[in-house]
Amino acid sequence: MLPVEDTALAVTDTGGTGIPVVYLNGSYASQKHWKQVIADLGPGYRHISYDERARGKSKRSADYSFEATVRDLDAVLKARGVERPLLVGWSYGALLGVHWGDRNPDRVAGVVGVDGPFPMGWTDAAGHERIRKLFRRARFVLPLIAPLGLAARMSADQHAEINIEGHMLHAALVPILEGLTVPVRYVVASGDHTGDAGGEMDQARTTIEPLLVRNPNLTVSARVTSNHEKILAKDSPAVAGAVRELAAALGREVG
Template identity: 55%
Template sequence: MSTHSTSSTHAAWTGMLPVDDTALAVSDTGGTGTPVVYLNGQFATQGYWRRVIAELGTEQWRHITFDERARGRKSQRSKDYSFEAAVRDVDAVLEARGVDRALVVGWSYGAFVAAHWASRNPERAIGAVLVDGAYPYDWLDDAMEERIRKLFRRMGWFTPLLRPTGVTPRMTAAEQAESNIELGKLSRERELGPVLDAVTVPTRFVVASGSSFGSKGDEQEQIRTSLQAVTARNPNITSTKVAANHGAILRKEFPTIAATVRDIAAQSQNQG
């Protein structure tokens, strides 16, 4: 049993959690292991984590996943798709599941949420694993904003057809574009740099290679270079580079991600 676990056993639970003007689909494997909360990509679902969860097992770990607002097959629409709402929802899920301290694992957009949550909650964060996201880099300009809006307008004719499957969110093309643009603003070095500098818990980036959906040329690799300054400034933050690209990293590198979760939990234990 992990030293981060509690003495009482928590029952497994899957259901809908009312939050603000919406409801989130939540799954909790229960047990007495270390709580790990998984934070999804911007328009992804909790199902993306299944390989990581299977690799870790449930003997020492309590896995908590949820679909963000209007994502997945069940989470409901909202009037608020802001980044701050996404961070608040982490607290809402943990409170509802009776979790005081957790290790946060986030991919892409979820890495930003995990970084902010860990930075703001040093007493509650066991540690953080940030999977190819939360790089402080000024990639958003006027031309990029227009490129993002054009991309989502172009996708807008077919994405509604996929909504019943949960593959695409129940958000309009404009809402998705604005969410992506907001992320670009949050990515700016002057915005994200101080957040990462303030992290005091063990944190490790799992860095992908190559391009991602919507990127051109070596844009993504250039963004990742910003991590060098982060790890130089903050000894609590380290990184591991893997071969898979952004979109395939959870599918192809799940053993590395699971191993990183174990390492961060052990590092936190040793510091405690």
């Protein structure tokens, strides 16, 4: 366990001299979701994964903000002695990856975004209330699915506030994605996920198309048939392929 501020994070590090790959989880997910991707990549890489606050085996905290996740990533990298990681993020983790890469362009080798991040989000009061209602309806289920890595050990309202903040950050992504100087490889899924309807996720995915033209550092590595929630389990070879592609492009620059 890695002590960070008022909490402690469960960190897994395979060690070795291979390229350091750091895995960043979805909003309420745990590091167990990366198991198949790590197996597909094999022992030639140094795999580092961790559970965010109140997820997986990590401890609870008084702060579940996005900035807390940024500080946690800083703490994990410092504790493991990693200077230029290759960040692989799924959904909310992909949002964290590009934000961290934007803030630390000289400290990151590149980012693989697994079905994210896309510059679209609900910023209006109606959308936020929809999110709150969704989690309040699910409040009795959340403790049951938390051990499966599908929810956090926090209240329904706390789940909702993390989701709302994530929507706001996604909606403000265009200037960050336009200005990124680090290489980003997208693996794009198909279909909606829980809480979305009417093709909202597909609409969000189209928002990167003009950015791919404006910023050559952004590239789609693969488009896969699995949906947002199943992509790591069903299309792990595509995610592993994006990591290999980015590592090969970077060559000796990765350390």
